[in-house]
Each structure stands twice: as structure tokens, then as C-alpha cells.
Amino acid sequence: MSSYCLACSKLGQDCCREAHAKFITLGDARRVADYLGADINSFAVYGELKDEDREEYIYINRHQNYYYDLTRRDGRLLQLKDKSDGSCMFQEEDGCCRIYPSRPLICRTYPFWYSDDFDILFDPCGSDCRIVCAVTGNDNPEDVTKLDDAGGSRRAQAMAYIGHTDESIKELLGTMKDEIADYEAHVELFVRNNNISIP
């Protein structure tokens, strides 16, 4: 975990604690199940988006390809179960992740995402992330204009904070892209076969 992520955890302001849906691919679900030696339905749910997700400006305006688009078919998303406060079920008291070696792709790549033409960009909902704020000087989560980074220097700096390079994050995002295609093709069957609850 980077020092920025640790600082967020200590302050109780980290992304694991936020009440957004924690999206998982089918591959994520299988990897976490293997790591825990547990059934997928013990930690995954096929649920609706949270209010926090629906309120996101970027989601509503669809500036680009985004995983919330996956909910277009039925409003649901395969996601990790959460605690009563909306935080991730795998986050320990001290902020650490119980499944860190097999954490989902979205947890490995945040605050980065890919654009329609597969360029790397800041997650547009990440303007409240300390790493994004640190490199953009943006302390206003509503202000997404500062996420513009034509030269890519802020992006490189932010990636260094989470231990990535252009190449390594692109490889992970490539896996994410492949697994999203798999998700789109097979999620209903996967939910049925694994007795995943649909609240």
C-alpha cells in the first residue's frame, strides 16, 4: 500500500471506506474465492448501484467508457459485499485489506481508468482521491477540470505513488478490459451458477 493510501486509511478517508459499489469481474471473484478458500457467494452480491454512484457527475454525463455502463442491462453490478457503513467487507479495523494479494482489479488500478481509445487517464471520479489531489493541486472534488493532463506528467507522478508505470498499469487495464468483455458475456450465468444473491 502506498504512503498516500496509508495516510488516507489513517484518516478514515480512503476509497475502501467509501460507500460506492466495489465492482468485481468474474475473474476477480474466482481469484478472491481461491485466496480465501470460500464460496463466491460469501463475499459477492449482484446488487444495484449505491446512491453515491448514481450521484456521480461523470456517470450521469457519460464522458467516456466507464464500468457503470455495465449496469445498463438491469441496473445491477457484481460487487463486493459491504459493511453497514458502506465500507468494503474486507477492510480491517486498521484500514488494511484482508485480501490484499488477490484484491480486485479495480482496487489495483484506482485512481486510473482507460478511455474509449484505451489511453490511460485519471479515474474521473477520483478527484477526491489524495493521490489525484496531490498531483493536480485540486482540493475540490466537484472540479474535474484540473484532471486534464495533456502532457501526462501528472499521470506519471500519480502512478509512481501507487508503484506503477505506464507499462504496468496498461497491462493491468488490458486485463480489466478483457475481463469486462467476459463479464458482459457471462455475468447472468455466473450469478446463477454461483448462487449469488440478488438483493
Ligand code: SF4
Ligand atoms: S478489496 Fe481490499 S483494496 Fe479493495 S476495496 Fe476492499 S479493502 Fe479496499
